[in-house]
Amino acid sequence: MKKIGIIGGLSAASSLIYYEKLCRLTQESLGGLHAPDIILRSLNFAPIARLMHENKWEQIGGILHHEAFQLQQSRCDFLILASNTMHKMEALMMNNIHIPLLHIAQATAEALKQEGFQKPAFLATKFTMAETFYTDKLREYNVQPIIPTTAQQEVINNIIFDELCQNIITKQSQEILLNIIQALHMRGADSVILGCTELCLSVDDNNCNLSVFDTTDIHCRAAIKMMLSTD
Numbered sequence: 001m002k003k004i005g006i007i008g009g010l011s012a013a014s015s016l017i018y019y020e021k022l023c024r025l026t027q028e029s030l031g032g033l034h035a036p037d038i039i040l041r042s043l044n045f046a047p048i049a050r051l052m053h054e055n056k057w058e059q060i061g062g063i064l065h066h067e068a069f070q071l072q073q074s075r076c077d078f079l080i081l082a083s084n085t086m087h088k089m090e091a092l093m094m095n096n097i098h099i100p101l102l103h104i105a106q107a108t109a110e111a112l113k114q115e116g117f118q119k120p121a122f123l124a125t126k127f128t129m130a131e132t133f134y135t136d137k138l139r140e141y142n143v144q145p146i147i148p149t150t151a152q153q154e155v156i157n158n159i160i161f162d163e164l165c166q167n168i169i170t171k172q173s174q175e176i177l178l179n180i181i182q183a184l185h186m187r188g189a190d191s192v193i194l195g196c197t198e199l200c201l202s203v204d205d206n207n208c209n210l211s212v213f214d215t216t217d218i219h220c221r222a223a224i225k226m227m228l229s230t231d
Helices: 012-030 045-053 057-073 085-093 104-115 126-130 135-139 150-162 171-186 215-228
Strands: 004-008 038-042 078-081 120-123 191-194 211-214
Touching: 004 012, 004 057, 012 038, 012 215, 038 057, 045 057, 057 078, 057 085, 078 085, 078 215, 085 126, 104 135, 104 191, 104 211, 104 215, 120 135, 120 171, 126 150, 150 171, 191 215, 211 215
Parallel strands: 004 038, 004 078, 120 191, 191 211
Antiparallel strands: none
16 A cells, blocks of 8 residues: 555645545445555645735745655655645646656546546636646646636635635535536536535535536545555
């Protein structure tokens, strides 16, 4: 079993989901008393969120690089970054880091390709929706995401930061998200990517009429596969 290094706390709400899923998937795979070998570095998200909104990404990259180095020093075999948005700083985070990063967008693109979907509605933070660091990775797999309008991006972003990151889940916001997904479906979306690790708290296969690709679940399943691989 490989040791997983997780950079989490981005937010704490999603890190709880990661830990629960990784433990459950390991037990499902191996049975008995098995649990994943994990080092979880849970950061304080408040100052990092402030840096995000101040556009001080280089500082964030420095923080993530420091944490990646510490996990490498702790003899982790590979890293997962428990946040879609923070993959924006992949290059700086992984500078001179010699253990691999399991990239969440790559895992998601592979999942869509396997299921035959090509035009997913793409919901995420405004940072992830408005830039191309994530969607370019999807397009490498011939996945062409349908991006919400600028106004819709602001609404989604506010729900993520003001509610879901704080573990606040409301019926009203759920309906807003589902209405946005329906609007994107009308623009040609054949599925939906929950491109923020907290969105699964509000949207899932039970309430959405499109096939849902939950990046948190996809990332965890890919991590367990990598953890148990003999490569």
